[in-house]
Structure formats: C-alpha cells, structure tokens
Amino acid sequence: GEDVEQSLFLSVREGDSSVINCTYTDSSSTYLYWYKQEPGAGLQLLTYIFSNMDMKQDQRLTVLLNKKDKHLSLRIADTQTGDSAIYFCAELHANTGNQFYFGTGTSLTVIP
Amino acid sequence: DTEVTQTPKHLVMGMTNKKSLKCEQHMGHRAMYWYKQKAKKPPELMFVYSYEKLSINESVPSRFSPECPNSSLLNLHLHALQPEDSALYLCASNSPFGEQFFGPGTRLTVL
Numbered sequence: 001g002e003d004v005e006q007s008l009f010l011s012v013r014e015g016d017s018s019v020i021n022c023t024y025t026d027s028s029s030t031y032l033y034w035y036k037q038e039p040g041a042g043l044q045l046l047t048y049i050f051s052n053m054d055m056k057q058d059q060r061l062t063v064l065l066n067k068k069d070k071h072l073s074l075r076i077a078d079t080q081t082g083d084s085a086i087y088f089c090a091e092l093h094a095n096t097g098n099q100f101y102f103g104t105g106t107s108l109t110v111i112p
Numbered sequence: 113d114t115e116v117t118q119t120p121k122h123l124v125m126g127m128t129n130k131k132s133l134k135c136e137q138h139m140g141h142r143a144m145y146w147y148k149q150k151a152k153k154p155p156e157l158m159f160v161y162s163y164e165k166l167s168i169n170e171s172v173p174s175r176f177s178p179e180c181p182n183s184s185l186l187n188l189h190l191h192a193l194q195p196e197d198s199a200l201y202l203c204a205s206n207s208p209f210g211e212q213f214f215g216p217g218t219r220l221t222v223l
Contacts, residue, residue: 031210042202043155043214050210088154090212098143098206099168102154 004103006089011109018079020106022072022089029091029101032065034074037105038085046074046087076108084110115139116215118203124221127193133218135186135203141213143206144186146178148199149217155202161186193222 004024012018024032030051035043049056049063049072056063062075072089089103116137125131135144143162147155160168161180169178175197177189186203203215 033212035214040219042200042216043204045211045213048210086152092210092212098160098162100145100157100212105152105154107152 004089004091004101006087006103006106008104009107009109011111012079013111014079014081016079018074018076018083018108018110020074020076020087020089020108022074022103024070024072024089024091024101024103026091026093026101027067027070029093031092032063032072033090033092033100034061034063035088035090036083036085037088043088079108079110081110081112084108116203116205116213118201118215118218120218121216122219122221124223125190125193126223127195129193130189130191132190133188133201133203133220135188135215136184137205137213137215138184139205139207139213140183141205141207142183144180145204145206145212146186146188147202147204148197149202150199159188190220193220195222198222 006022033048034046037043047058060077064073086105086107088105119134146158149155157170158172159178164180175192179187198221200217202217206212
C-alpha cells in the first residue's frame, strides 16, 4: 500500500486560519483530494487538485501542492466552529485501476 | 444530481444472518467502490467496479460478496459476519474527471 501521512490533531481559534498538511510517497498520483468527515457522517468532498497544478483556491479553501516534496496542504481561512471535523487527504492512481489511497486523517478542533 | 445514496442507514445483524447493503448513483459514473471504515480511521478499500466489472478485490473475506447489477447500482451481500466486521460501510463513485463522491454510509453492527 501507500503511505499517506497527516498530523493526527490540530486546534485553532475561531476566526484564525487552519493549515492541514499531508505527505505522500508516490509521485504517480494523478489527482489529490481533501475530504471532510463529521461525526457519524460519510465523507464530503471539499476540493481536489490535478497533479500538474500548484494551487487551487475555492472560497475559504486553498490547496497547495508541492510535487517535488510530495506535500499537499489545505488552508481554511476564517475557521468556524462548523469546520470541526476529521479531514482526510487522498490520492488517486489512475494507472492502477483508479485506486484511492487515504491519509491517516487530521482531527480539527475549532475553539470558540 | 451529485448524490450517492445508500440503504439502510443502520443495520444490526447476527452472525448467522444474510443481509445486503445497497448503493445507487445516477451521475453516469462507471467506477464504483465499497469501503470499510472503523471509527476515526481512514476508509479501507474493499472492492472496485469499473464498467460493471469487478476490477479490484482487496483480499476481502468471502463472507462479503459484491454485485453490480447495472451501472447505477452496487450491492454488498453479507453472510456469516463476525463482530469485528462492525463498521461504517461506504459506497463511492468516480467521475471521469477524477471527482469521487461518497454516500452517507451504512453503520453495521454484528452481534
């Protein structure tokens, strides 16, 4: 399998920015994703980036991709209490039958 | 419609029961997935169907039997499960552009 690593926990104050990091080991990934999972719920696709891009911005979310260092990050601006959840990064390997590899997940806690 | 639906939402079954989980999407996606997820862990891939054919089986025990009757439906048949099979079972489908959408999951408890 693939090693996709994330920090386990992150705490931020409401209104601050959150940065969630992810490192992966396989450079053949084609797409990289960020998912949000609230307690008892399924995974919500937040955003994704094609591997030939460096950055993607979508409202409060900014994704940065450093292919050289195999590092992906998700920045959430003006973090709100509703952003508290577990965040998973994932990579798609289209050349191995569309297999997804998920990161270990980061639990984000937003302090009011 | 960017929705993947799953039924039932919750399922409690004994170790001798036979049950099925259902998944449906009407986005025209031709790749569909079953995942198993334990609490606070990432989803673990079980099966991938591509164009209604099983393309990946991640060494899943035979007590889990997937079925893809058509391009919109995916089933997971369960028989003689063990308590350690209790988990959230997630279905997902992939667009040709790389987006993967998940259903809300079925929370399975095996007694």
